[in-house]
Amino acid sequence: MKSNQLNAVSNAHATAEQVAEAEVLRAIRDTAFGTVEIIVHQSRIVQITRSEKVRFDKTA
Template sequence: MTIQASPKTNRDVSDDVLRAIEELKSGTGFGSVEIIIHEGRVTQIEKREKIRFTLDKSKSSPTALAAAK
């Protein structure tokens, strides 16, 4: 996914915010990114990353799935 800024977006959201979102998206395998807006402005960006496990039938313990990038 690529964030494409329209002329309206450039006025409403700074390049720093767009860059931060793109960096978080690139580094997240599984999880979510939450954008906090206060009085019409982005004030905070939170990232929750998840590690998913699957039970490998040939092993007795779960193994972590590789992050999809």
């Protein structure tokens, strides 16, 4: 591969990483009570699972 092609691949990879990182942050911000699970394979985020708890007041 030529240098320009390597840079394009590297930039595409960086963009994908930035998108994944932004999604992790969004999942955390959007979860009031619960868990955010991040699955990583070979140092790359491949899955984000968000579980949210809904709690009800006992007096209601």
